Amino acid sequence: MKYSFIRPRRKTVLTPEFKLLLTFFSITLFMLFTTYGFTLYRDYKFIQKRANIVETRANLDISISNYKKEIVYLRDEIDLSQKIYKHNKVLKESITNLFDLIPTRITLSEAVLLEKGLVLYGITPNKDIYNFMLEAPLRSIFDTTYTSFYPSDNGWIHFVSTNYMEIDETKVQKDENNEEK
Amino acid sequence: MKKNSISRPHIYLLILALFLLLFVFVFSFNFLIPKGKEYRQLRGELKVEKKKIKKYQDFNNAKLAILEDLQSKNRAIINSFNNGFNAEKFETKYKKYFSHLALSPQVKLADEEEFTIYEVNTTSQINSPKSFYNFLDAINKSDWIISIDFPIKFKRKEQGISSSFTMKVYKIDKKSDRNSTEKKIILPE
Numbered sequence: 001m002k003y004s005f006i007r008p009r010r011k012t013v014l015t016p017e018f019k020l021l022l023t024f025f026s027i028t029l030f031m032l033f034t035t036y037g038f039t040l041y042r043d044y045k046f047i048q049k050r051a052n053i054v055e056t057r058a059n060l061d062i063s064i065s066n067y068k069k070e071i072v073y074l075r076d077e078i079d080l081s082q083k084i085y086k087h088n089k090v091l092k093e094s095i096t097n098l099f100d101l102i103p104t105r106i107t108l109s110e111a112v113l114l115e116k117g118l119v120l121y122g123i124t125p126n127k128d129i130y131n132f133m134l135e136a137p138l139r140s141i142f143d144t145t146y147t148s149f150y151p152s153d154n155g156w157i158h159f160v161s162t163n164y165m166e167i168d169e170t171k172v173q174k175d176e177n178n179e180e181k
Numbered sequence: 182m183k184k185n186s187i188s189r190p191h192i193y194l195l196i197l198a199l200f201l202l203l204f205v206f207v208f209s210f211n212f213l214i215p216k217g218k219e220y221r222q223l224r225g226e227l228k229v230e231k232k233k234i235k236k237y238q239d240f241n242n243a244k245l246a247i248l249e250d251l252q253s254k255n256r257a258i259i260n261s262f263n264n265g266f267n268a269e270k271f272e273t274k275y276k277k278y279f280s281h282l283a284l285s286p287q288v289k290l291a292d293e294e295e296f297t298i299y300e301v302n303t304t305s306q307i308n309s310p311k312s313f314y315n316f317l318d319a320i321n322k323s324d325w326i327i328s329i330d331f332p333i334k335f336k337r338k339e340q341g342i343s344s345s346f347t348m349k350v351y352k353i354d355k356k357s358d359r360n361s362t363e364k365k366i367i368l369p370e
Contacts, residue, residue: 017194025201032208039216046223053230060237067244074251074259080296080351081258084328085321091329092317099310113333 103133118142120161123152130159138163261326266299266350274323278316280341281306287350299350300330308341326351 098118102108106129110121118138124130127149139145142163149157187195252259268284276282285302307313320327330347 015190015194017191018197021194021198021201025198025205028205029201032205032213036208036213036216039213039220042220043216043223046220046227049227050223050230053227053234056234057237060234060241064237064241064244067241067248071244071248071251074248074255077262077353078251078255078258081255081261081326084326084351088317088321088327088329091333092314095310095317095333096314108335108337110334110336112335113331115331 101134101137103129105129106134116166117162117164119163121159122161123156123158125156127157130157135161141165258326261324262296262351262353264324265352266301266325268301270324275316275319278312278319279305279307279344290349296351297354299352301348301350302345303348304343304345306338306341306343310335310342313344 095113098111098113102122106122106124108120108122110119112119120134124134130147130149135145135147138161143166144164146162148160152158266287268287272282272284282303282305287299287301290298290300317329320329328349328351330349333346334344336343
């Protein structure tokens, strides 16, 4: 038997107000967690990138250090080769000058070029020609000059001229280089 | 009986709303905002690091360019230092300057920090000093780094001039850690 003329309204937990509240908070929480998740992910990526940068920097350090060493090494090689080439050129000029120095009237039989000296063996028509034409220029080049003579069978005079430099040329060169620097 | 102005379901709803709101605030202030600050800080630091590494990379490239330039301009010198002295090859190449050329076996003279020096004594015969000058010019373009050393002797013979001199041959022996720099470095994105 019915006591009411209307049908009873079904009661439910999900009232429109509750649904509205749930929707609002669901969206809010979704946004919060998404943002938090995003920052966590980005932080993780940043840490990874920083680790990569640290590794790259370490590799670059090694690489730069190796390049620097290699450059220094190469420059040493180049400097040494230039020094040697220069030495050979100077030597050529010295020998050229030596042979140019010998007057036509004097004949050389032997020449020994030492690091700081020169020994000449030869034959001269007379002492005066030797003294004026060879010894004088030799004296202007070398610090010490000794000459010994002995007669030859044909009337000419054999001579042995020993010439030494006292100045340490290598030291002078080093000093010059230091001055240039 | 006086009727309540707020119904019981509404009170529950209000409590739930307050609880959720509290959660949102607590979560935001305790986790989200600090994490966001950390994110911004890390992003700034990363930017600075990237700039620094870019400069480093440029410096590295500049050094590499200098090295490559040196290597390309001095290829002949580098090869000469690396070549081992070969007496037969030397004689074949330079006998044209002498009417006779003989070399003594090479002797290790000194072992310097980077180079090993070998000494080779030569006895030769030349027709005129000019041949020797030409030899000295040619020696600077040889396959080896050779320094003509004292004593140099010239002695007049019936035919030509006999000459003897010492050569110092420079060779690189210690090549440790060289060419170990061929490492490709990739910048992080």
